[in-house]
Amino acid sequence: MYKKIISTLVIGTLLAGTLTGCGGSSDAGSSAKSSGKTELELFSTKPENKDTIQKLVDKYNESHDDVTVKVTAPPDAGTVLKTRMAKNDMPDIVAMGGDNNYTEVEGAGMLLDLGDQDYIKDVQEAYIDMVYDVNKDKEKTIYGVPFATNAAGVIYNTEKFEELGLEVPKTWDEFIDVLQKIKDAGEQPLLMTYKDAWTSLAPWNSMAADLAPENFADDRKAGKTTFVGTHEEIAEKYLTLLDYAQDDYMGLSYDDGNKKFANGDAVMIINGNWAISQYRNANPDVKVNMFALPSSNDESQNKVTSGVDVLLGVSKNSSNVDAAKDFVSFMMEKENIQTYIDEQFSFSALKGVEQSDEAVSGVQEDISNGKVANFEDHYYPSGLDMAALVAEFSLNRANGMDDKENIDQFLKKCDEKYDVANVD
Numbered sequence: 001m002y003k004k005i006i007s008t009l010v011i012g013t014l015l016a017g018t019l020t021g022c023g024g025s026s027d028a029g030s031s032a033k034s035s036g037k038t039e040l041e042l043f044s045t046k047p048e049n050k051d052t053i054q055k056l057v058d059k060y061n062e063s064h065d066d067v068t069v070k071v072t073a074p075p076d077a078g079t080v081l082k083t084r085m086a087k088n089d090m091p092d093i094v095a096m097g098g099d100n101n102y103t104e105v106e107g108a109g110m111l112l113d114l115g116d117q118d119y120i121k122d123v124q125e126a127y128i129d130m131v132y133d134v135n136k137d138k139e140k141t142i143y144g145v146p147f148a149t150n151a152a153g154v155i156y157n158t159e160k161f162e163e164l165g166l167e168v169p170k171t172w173d174e175f176i177d178v179l180q181k182i183k184d185a186g187e188q189p190l191l192m193t194y195k196d197a198w199t200s201l202a203p204w205n206s207m208a209a210d211l212a213p214e215n216f217a218d219d220r221k222a223g224k225t226t227f228v229g230t231h232e233e234i235a236e237k238y239l240t241l242l243d244y245a246q247d248d249y250m251g252l253s254y255d256d257g258n259k260k261f262a263n264g265d266a267v268m269i270i271n272g273n274w275a276i277s278q279y280r281n282a283n284p285d286v287k288v289n290m291f292a293l294p295s296s297n298d299e300s301q302n303k304v305t306s307g308v309d310v311l312l313g314v315s316k317n318s319s320n321v322d323a324a325k326d327f328v329s330f331m332m333e334k335e336n337i338q339t340y341i342d343e344q345f346s347f348s349a350l351k352g353v354e355q356s357d358e359a360v361s362g363v364q365e366d367i368s369n370g371k372v373a374n375f376e377d378h379y380y381p382s383g384l385d386m387a388a389l390v391a392e393f394s395l396n397r398a399n400g401m402d403d404k405e406n407i408d409q410f411l412k413k414c415d416e417k418y419d420v421a422n423v424d
Helices: 011-015 047-062 077-086 100-107 118-122 125-134 158-163 172-184 197-211 216-221 232-242 254-262 273-282 321-331 334-344 358-368 386-398 403-421
Strands: 038-044 067-072 093-096 145-149 152-157 268-272 288-291 308-314
Touching: 038 047, 038 077, 038 321, 047 067, 047 321, 047 334, 067 321, 093 100, 093 321, 100 125, 100 308, 125 145, 125 308, 145 334, 152 158, 152 197, 152 273, 172 232, 197 232, 197 254, 197 268, 197 386, 232 386, 232 403, 254 273, 268 273, 273 288, 273 358, 288 358, 308 321, 321 334, 386 403
Parallel strands: 038 067, 038 093
Antiparallel strands: 093 308, 145 308, 152 268, 152 288
């Protein structure tokens, strides 16, 4: 799933046309049919959750005689939405991730304020704040309602932990101690799958969320700070983790690495809940759990990396705003969110709805208590390919570059590439 979060959904390009007059005029969009039945379109940018979304839509349709919702979930959602927006043909309801792509859509004035809806009081404040953070100018208006969330951190083989007498580390020093004990026992501590560059972002996002200056995202955007001078500790600790990875960490793919981890080739891997289903597909008997990557020696700073995987929004110019809002209210009912998170192996943004799978029990309490931090790259400009930069940084280490030289070059490039991408 994180692969999908940082996927090539370039929603920025979909805003090429002016967003005025969008009324959902296509056959797939809002229209009052000759039967008198209102038809709504739900546009999802995540094709992989289509079956679950369709199941919930069917449930809604069966209970409403006057409204029918149809799902659109194309594989190239960005291009499709771009074309439709250029034709003033917006869907009534959108379901998308809460990242910088959402910022571009929201910032264009596309979405309706849903802050007055009854269910908002039951949404965890931490995820509401994440939406505020990715609104243009951090406007404290709920244009996108957090629906489903995800989590990244350290996934570990619980049986190996037990065999080696290890406890879940809570601080950076404890984490390094655990890694060293595993190495000393002749086991592989960490498995890295950087042949697929996007996976290199998992440790970066967790450590940067914990260790970067509190207002870094805003100050960097405003040109008040830089990666140089603020991210050296993060970069140094990132390289330290590579000391405990397998030798071919730049040559192992995500899919092959998941199979290896599932079959006991390493004790830990840094990724997200979305990968666990692949481990189980490769080895149904594998036993895993998760913990937040403890980047700091201050335990209170070590949060679960968790973002809004799906938020729901209503087009401001829908012909049937009330019906669209009613559908979103239906989706936000606890029973329906539970169905979604169970089938999609995700987490809920709604209080009182929890993921019960034991494989993520180690992070569920923190998520329920709001001890979470968003994926740091959600705050970077959409044109900044941070995965490529981190992967190059890692490759330089593999090729023997001096660490100080590597760190200096990496952070300088981060600033250069950021400045190029930092355009409204």
